[in-house]
Amino acid sequence: MNYRMIVYTVGRILLVEAALMSLPVIGALIYGDPTLLSFVITIVLLALVGIPATAKKPADARIYAKDGYVIVALSWILMSLFGAMPFVFSGFIPHFVDAYFETVSGFTTTGSTILRNIEGLPKSLLFWRSFTHWIGGMGILVFVIAILPKTESSSMHVMRAEVPGPTVGKLVTKLRASARILYGIYCVMSLTQILLLFVGGMPLYDSIVTTFATAGTGGYSVLNASIEGYHSLYSEMVIGVFMLLFGMNFNLYYLILIRQGKQALKSKEMHCYLAIVAVSVVVTGVSLLNKYTVGDAFRYAFFQVSSIITTTGFSTADFNTWPTVARFVLVMLMFIGACAGSTGGGVKVSRVMILFKSAMREIRKAINPRSVETVKLDRRKVDDTVVHSVVVFFAMYMLVTAASMLIVAIDGRDSVTTATSVIACIGNVGPGLGMVGPAGNYADFSVLSKLVLCFDMLAGRLELIPMLILFTPSTWSRK
Amino acid sequence: MYIIIVGLGKLGVNLTKQLVNEGHDVAVVDLRENRITETVDAYDVMGVCGNGATLSVLEEAGLSKAKLLIAATGSDELNILSCMIASRKGVENTIARVRNPEYSDQLPFLREELGIGLIVNPEFETANEISRIIRFPSAANLDVFAGGKIEIARVRIHADNPLCDVAVCDIHKKCKAKVLICAVQRDDQIFIPSGDFVLRCDDAISITGSRSQISGFMRQTKVYKQKIKDVIIVGGGRIGYYLAHLLEDTGRNIKIIEQSEERCLHLSDMLSDVMVIHGDGTDQDLLDEQRMQDQDALVALTGIDEENIIVSMYADSRGVPKVITKVNRHSYSILNDIGLETVVSPQIVAGNLVTRYVRALDNSAGNSRIQTLYKLVGGRVEAVEFTVPEDAGYLNIPFRELRLLPNLLIGCIIRGGRIIFPRGEDVMQANDSVIVVTAGRILEDLHDIFV
Numbered sequence: 001m002n003y004r005m006i007v008y009t010v011g012r013i014l015l016v017e018a019a020l021m022s023l024p025v026i027g028a029l030i031y032g033d034p035t036l037l038s039f040v041i042t043i044v045l046l047a048l049v050g051i052p053a054t055a056k057k058p059a060d061a062r063i064y065a066k067d068g069y070v071i072v073a074l075s076w077i078l079m080s081l082f083g084a085m086p087f088v089f090s091g092f093i094p095h096f097v098d099a100y101f102e103t104v105s106g107f108t109t110t111g112s113t114i115l116r117n118i119e120g121l122p123k124s125l126l127f128w129r130s131f132t133h134w135i136g137g138m139g140i141l142v143f144v145i146a147i148l149p150k151t152e153s154s155s156m157h158v159m160r161a162e163v164p165g166p167t168v169g170k171l172v173t174k175l176r177a178s179a180r181i182l183y184g185i186y187c188v189m190s191l192t193q194i195l196l197l198f199v200g201g202m203p204l205y206d207s208i209v210t211t212f213a214t215a216g217t218g219g220y221s222v223l224n225a226s227i228e229g230y231h232s233l234y235s236e237m238v239i240g241v242f243m244l245l246f247g248m249n250f251n252l253y254y255l256i257l258i259r260q261g262k263q264a265l266k267s268k269e270m271h272c273y274l275a276i277v278a279v280s281v282v283v284t285g286v287s288l289l290n291k292y293t294v295g296d297a298f299r300y301a302f303f304q305v306s307s308i309i310t311t312t313g314f315s316t317a318d319f320n321t322w323p324t325v326a327r328f329v330l331v332m333l334m335f336i337g338a339c340a341g342s343t344g345g346g347v348k349v350s351r352v353m354i355l356f357k358s359a360m361r362e363i364r365k366a367i368n369p370r371s372v373e374t375v376k377l378d379r380r381k382v383d384d385t386v387v388h389s390v391v392v393f394f395a396m397y398m399l400v401t402a403a404s405m406l407i408v409a410i411d412g413r414d415s416v417t418t419a420t421s422v423i424a425c426i427g428n429v430g431p432g433l434g435m436v437g438p439a440g441n442y443a444d445f446s447v448l449s450k451l452v453l454c455f456d457m458l459a460g461r462l463e464l465i466p467m468l469i470l471f472t473p474s475t476w477s478r479k
Numbered sequence: 480m481y482i483i484i485v486g487l488g489k490l491g492v493n494l495t496k497q498l499v500n501e502g503h504d505v506a507v508v509d510l511r512e513n514r515i516t517e518t519v520d521a522y523d524v525m526g527v528c529g530n531g532a533t534l535s536v537l538e539e540a541g542l543s544k545a546k547l548l549i550a551a552t553g554s555d556e557l558n559i560l561s562c563m564i565a566s567r568k569g570v571e572n573t574i575a576r577v578r579n580p581e582y583s584d585q586l587p588f589l590r591e592e593l594g595i596g597l598i599v600n601p602e603f604e605t606a607n608e609i610s611r612i613i614r615f616p617s618a619a620n621l622d623v624f625a626g627g628k629i630e631i632a633r634v635r636i637h638a639d640n641p642l643c644d645v646a647v648c649d650i651h652k653k654c655k656a657k658v659l660i661c662a663v664q665r666d667d668q669i670f671i672p673s674g675d676f677v678l679r680c681d682d683a684i685s686i687t688g689s690r691s692q693i694s695g696f697m698r699q700t701k702v703y704k705q706k707i708k709d710v711i712i713v714g715g716g717r718i719g720y721y722l723a724h725l726l727e728d729t730g731r732n733i734k735i736i737e738q739s740e741e742r743c744l745h746l747s748d749m750l751s752d753v754m755v756i757h758g759d760g761t762d763q764d765l766l767d768e769q770r771m772q773d774q775d776a777l778v779a780l781t782g783i784d785e786e787n788i789i790v791s792m793y794a795d796s797r798g799v800p801k802v803i804t805k806v807n808r809h810s811y812s813i814l815n816d817i818g819l820e821t822v823v824s825p826q827i828v829a830g831n832l833v834t835r836y837v838r839a840l841d842n843s844a845g846n847s848r849i850q851t852l853y854k855l856v857g858g859r860v861e862a863v864e865f866t867v868p869e870d871a872g873y874l875n876i877p878f879r880e881l882r883l884l885p886n887l888l889i890g891c892i893i894r895g896g897r898i899i900f901p902r903g904e905d906v907m908q909a910n911d912s913v914i915v916v917t918a919g920r921i922l923e924d925l926h927d928i929f930v
Contacts, residue, residue, distance in 0.1 A: 020630070156520050173481070173504040173525040173541070383512050 001475070002067050004058035006024035009158075010055025013075040016144055020135060021128070024086070028124035035124050038089030038189045046082050066475060068157025072141060073466035076458055079140060080104045083132055092121050096435035097447050104454045106132030107140075108461035109343060111219025111313040111430030112421075112453070113365060114443040118224050123205060126222045130209035132470050136461065137216025137246070140165060160465050165340025165348055171254045177440050186343075190215045191241045200234040210235075212243050217344040219313025219430040226438065228316045233299065236316055240306040244277065247310030247338035268378050269339050269350045273309075276349070280305040280333060284326045291322070301326075309333040311345040313430025320437030322401065327433055331420065336425045344459050345428025347397060354382055354390045396464050400479035401426055408449045421445070425453045426460040480504065480841060481544045483570075485531030485561050487514040487553030487698035489807055490576065490601060493826045494549060494833055495522055497858075501921050503837070506540040509552075527883055532560040534568070544660065547572040547840065549833065555579050559841045561594065564596035572840055575834060578602055578717060598613050601829035606721030608823055609803055613726065613776055614866050615690070616704040616801045617697040619683070619820040622853040624864045625893045625912045631661070631855065631862055632693050634702050635683045635820060648674035657694035658688035658810065661916040662860045669859050669918045671886050683815070685855055685862075687890040687914065689898055706798055707775040708732060712761035713790050714781035715739075715746050718805065718825070729783040734769060736760035761786045763793060776801040780782045786806055791819050827858060837924050849923075861892065862916045869909040873929065882930040889928075890914035 021043050047193045063071070080103045087099035098114045101460040103110045106129055115121070121129075135143065139162040155174060171178045190211050199208035206222060213220045223229035227239060248270055255264035263268075285301035292300065300317045307314045308330045319330060337346010357375045365371055375382040404422045411418070413435060420432030421442065442453070459467040469475050481505050484491050487509040495518060498505050505524040508531040509515050515526035529536035530821040531550065542548075548565040550558035555577045560669050562573035574597040577583065583603065611621050618632030627898055636642055641653050662685040663670040663678065670676060678684065686693060697703040708731055712719050715737030723733050727750060736756045737743045739749065747755045758765045760781065771777060777794040779787035784806045791804040795818050803821045814822050835852035851864040867874070873881060878901055879887070892899040901903060907913060915928055922928065 156523070170519070172505050173523070175523050452669045 001070065002058070002060060003064055005061055006067055006071050007053050009063075010059055010074050010078060011050045013079060013140055013144055014046050014082065015050035015054060016140065017079055018043045018049045018050060020131070021046070021086075023131060024124045024128040028122075029125045031123045033122040033124040035086060035090040035092075038086045039124070039128075041089055041190070042082060042085040045085065049082075063157060065157050066469065069161050069466040069469045070475065071158055072161040072462060073458070074468050075141060076107060076462060076466075077407070080107050080458075081456075083107065083128075085127060086128060090122075090125060092125060096224050097450050099445070101450045101454055102129065102209065103132060104457050105425075105430070106130075106218065106220065107136035108428050108457040109133050109136050109162075109216040109218040109311070109345065110425055110428045110457045110460075111213065112425055112457070113220065113430075114441055114450075116117050116441060116443055118222060120203050123222075126220075127205075127209060130212040130218070130220050130222070133191070133216035133218030133220055134212040135216075137218065138183060142179045142182060145176055146183050161462065163341060164345070164461075164463055165249075165334065165350060171251060180252055182255075185250055185257070186215065189245065189253075193238065196238045196242075197235055200232065200238060202230060202235055206230075211242075213314070214239055214312060215246055215343065217243065217246050217312040217338065217342070217428070218308045219307070221314060226315045227303070231309065232471065236299070236303050239314065240303045243306045243310045243312045243314070244274075247342050247344040249271065249339045249341035251341050264326055266378070269353065272353055273339050273349045276333070276336065277305055277309060280309070280329050284322075284329050287323045287326045298396070304330065305333065308429060309336060309344075309346075310338045310342075311427055311429045313424070315431060315438035318437060318439045320433055320439065331423065331433070334420075334423050334429045334432075337427055347394060347427075351390050351393065353377060354387055357395055358387050358391065359383075396468070397426070400456065400459055400464065400468075404452050408445070408454045411446050411449050421449075421453065422456060426456040428457060428460050480837070481541060482506070482837070483508060483540050483545045483548045484567070484612065485509075485537075485550045486558070486576075487511070487518055488551065488553055488675050490826050490829055491549075491551040494551065495524060495613065495828050497830055497834055498837065499523055501834075501837070506545075507827045508536060508540050524698060529624045530557075532557045532564065534564055537561070537564060538567075541568065542570065543566055545570050547574070547837065549574045551572070552753075557584055559589065559595065562595045563593050572596045572836075574599060574836065576829070578603065586626055594815075597832070599829050599832050601825035602717040603721045603751070604828045605788065605805065605823055605825045606718050608828055609718070609722050609778060609805075610725040611804060612821060612823075613707050613710060613778075613801070614729075615694075615733075616776065617694070617702055618824075620855070622851075622855070624851050624862075624914055628689060628893055628896065629687060629891060629898060629914060630690055630693060631685055631687050631853065631890070632697075633683055633685045633855065634697065634700075635815075636678060636680060636700075638680050640680070640700050640702065642678050643680045644676070645678055647672045647676045654696055654699035656688070656692045656699060657898075657900065658686045658692050658696045659686050659890060660684050661862070662855060662918070664856045669856060670917060671860075671918055677883065683856070685860070685916075687862075687916075697809065702831065705775065707801060709774045710734070710772045710776045710778065711736070711766075711771055712778045712780060713766075713768065713787075714779065715755070716740055716780060716782060717861065719778075719780045720746060720749065721888050722780070723750050723753045734770065734774075736765065761790055766793065766865065771799060772797045774799055778803045778805075780805050788814070788817075792817065795819065797879055827854060830854065830858070830888050836876070841923050855916075860916060860918050861920075861922070862914060863922050865916050867907050867909055867911040867913055867925060871907075871909070871925065872907060873907060873926070875906045877904050877906055883928055884917075884920065884930055887917040887920065887928055889916065890916045 004399055025039045034239045084103040086098035087093040088096050093099040101114055141158050141162045171181050193211045194207045198204055209222050252264040252267055281301050285298040288297035303316045304319055336352050337348050338344025339349045361373055375387050405419055409418050417434035421436045424432035482503050483506050484495055485508045499522045507518055507524050508527045510883055512528050515528050519526040527540040548559040548570050552558055558575040562575045565573050575595050575695050577598050578600055586598055615621055620633040622631045660672055663672050664683040692744045710731055710733050712735045715735045719735055723735055726733055734754045737760050740757050743757045745753050777799045779790045781787055787804050791802045804819050805823050831854055835849055839849045848866055853862045889901050891914050892901055
């Protein structure tokens with residue numbers, strides 16, 4: 001393994017984080033928050049680690065797949081570690097594990113919180129908390145590829161480890177240009193949403209932080225009651241639609257940009273995604289009819305389905321009190337997640353499609369053992385190695401979920417809380433059911449459970465392999 | 480420049496690497512998904528999986544943006560079709576790899592009627608390079624400039640060479656020939672030597688000069704090798720055929736050993752004056768039977784690198800004066816270490832041609848056109864020949880007043896057929912041919928050489 005290159009690259013990421021942290025510093029100055037010093041100390045610490053690590057570029061700049069995975073996993077762990085410091089230094093989250101949980105949840109765009117009273121935090125700290133969603137949504141390494149001059153030719157390994165989905169393609173020939181296009185689309189969509197929310201009467205600060213949480217499909221809100229607290233149908237609809245938009249594959253937006261919109265409309269993954277949303281809204285809405293009026297039932301159903309399938313985790317109603325069928329639909333959506341190449345989490349719609357199609361193929365093969373067929377997606381053959389990796393991914397996803405539930409179960413909570421807390425964390429959703437429902441939080445878990453959930457959030461965001469590689473001994477052997 | 484490369488064989492990957500390193504936007508097309516994945520992982524390119532002779536696949540690879548399409552698949556017909564599609568769709572420049580000798584007779588037709596800009600036949604070019612070396616065996620490798628007036632030859636300095644431990648500026652005391660040392664390879668390092676650079680034993684040096692001066696230099700430094708009269712070629716594939724064809728009229732005795740009887744019959748049908756032997760050329764008994772040790776040169780041209788290397792080592796150990804080895808996977812330094820000095824690779828030869836074409840395209844705005852380009856010493860040194868334009872700002876300024884980049888050297892200037900090794904007081908004039916040698920720098924225009 002190329003240790004020097006790993007240290008160098010991770011060091012660069014930390015420096016970028018230091019630069020990004022200057023935004024909440026400005027916020028602290030504007031609002032006169034007492035958090036100014038804690039941000040400045042963190043920036044100094046980041047610089048102290050980052051500058052020596054990047055002082056000399058290693059002569060051997062080659063990185064291979066393994067190095068790429070390790071770089072991504074270490075960057076995310078360390079980024080969260082430093083990102084948690086302002087919470088601790090300022091004293092608003094005194095325990096480091098709690099602060100770490102909150103930051104991991106931010107960067108991985110989960111949105112699970114340990115805060116009982118969100119409104120008690122100063123604005124600059126809440127800004128940083130929501131900003132982590134925005135950074136984590138598209139990926140910090142993709143950001144680094146986009147802004148820093150000429151990155152190493154092998155950084156495709158890095159991009160592949162960070163961008164979700166079974167296969168990663170480039171939009172254009174150069175990696176850097178691809179990363180810039182992705183971030184360009186991301187920024188334009190974010191600005192549009194901020195504008196729409198602001199026009200609808202939401203305060204500017206709330207529009208910005210809510211947009212950060214929507215764009216990254218994170219789900220941190222600055223109100224205790226989440227989006228419900230704004231009591232605005234307009235804002236709910238804007239946020240609901242934008243969540244769905246950020247949950248789609250960004251390649252489709254690029255196709256529209258280069259006037260290939262027709263091709264984008266043909267995407268089978270998008271059709272499937274929208275079909276799942278439509279069916280879920282209808283099922284949930286109908287089941288809510290004896291609880292709310294027709295209008296309200298579908299208003300809540302649409303917002304909640306959109307929020308959960310994109311793994312954002314905003315809430316406009318306490319779905320913990322909904323009928324079992326509605327709650328079950330939401331748990332299923334937590335597993336499925338958003339589209340590949342989006343900012344959302346979960347297993348991803350395209351993986352579910354491949355799983356379903358290959359299962360159907362196996363059944364047909366059982367009926368007629370001599371039949372030969374390929375799995376197709378968008379009228380293209382899906383290579384058997386991809387099908388295989390999808391099946392293995394799903395198996396690992398389930399194994400990690402099961403193992404985590406077992407550890408979290410030690411805390412002795414009820415089974416719904418235990419199961420959905422893990423499902424919500426590994427799927428980067430945020431709120432689950434029971435104690436961790438929209439009205440609850442993760443504060444009461446033990447330190448061990450919180451660390452396991454942190455691991456799950458990172459594993460879910462980075463799609464398992466990078467995190468699992470860190471705990472495989474052969475990764476670290478020099479031979 | 481936006482370039483589409485169709486076909487990721489060894490040549491395609493080699494070209495991808497070169498063009499990406501020169502900063503071009505490259506999209507690669509291949510049928511095999513694993514080749515695409517490997518290439519996209521290794522280089523900063525976009526990959527498209529599909530048949531490169533279909534319009535939809537090419538459009539996905541960005542045909543409308545492309546300035547150049549290079550078709551380098553194993554199939555001549557597919558390459559030609561791919562280039563035709565591209566040229567009809569408005570791609571200005573196309574390069575096709577066409578290897579079948581039967582097609583090579585209609586090159587002008589392919590070029591003019593079908594709109595293919597450059598046709599590369601790596602096997603023919605390789606045979607051409609080998610035939611140059613056979614005509615002048617003292618050099619390990621030989622490249623020609625200015626229509627043959629100037630050559631660059633590579634030789635190794637052995638322990639008995641009078642140049643051992645001599646500084647470059649003192650060479651004229653040891654030998655009278657007018658040549659210039661333009662690059663030195665020592666172990667794995669490359670030097671563009673200045674006057675105080677001291678040569679050591681086992682250095683491989685590249686020298687420029689006219690043929691007669693280089694010959695003189697070789698004689699005086701005891702590296703001269705006798706003229707080659709008897710050549711044995713192991714492997715009668717495409718390169719073997721082209722080489723025999725190029726050499727058959729030069730009065731040399733040529734023997735080709737080929738394994739397939741059918742191919743032997745075909746070779747004997749197409750070639751006159753060449754002895755075709757049917758048998759396994761990697762069999763030592765057969766080589767001994769064919770009196771390999773009495774030949775002046777052995778050329779190993781089978782399709783398998785390992786066999787070529789083994790045959791060459793065997794010939795070298797039996798004292799064959801000149802051994803030429805063809806390898807497809809180029810790992811230069813290792814082969815030099817085991818005593819194989821003259822190694823040719825079709826990929827490098829074709830890569831040189833394509834690089835020159837691409838640089839000239841890039842430079843269409845400038846006016847000092849690249850005439851010739853060679854990559855020396857395993858591709859780490861480039862020797863480029865430019866023609867000096869008439870309106871250049873650096874005309875008639877003595878070199879001592881011009882500030883040249885480091886690691887760069889003016890090999891020589893050819894003015895009206897006369898060769899000048901430039902000194903401080905010399906100047907460049909319009910229509911001169913200037914040969915520039917550089918390590919690790921990409922030259923597109925003559926004005927790139929100044930600070």
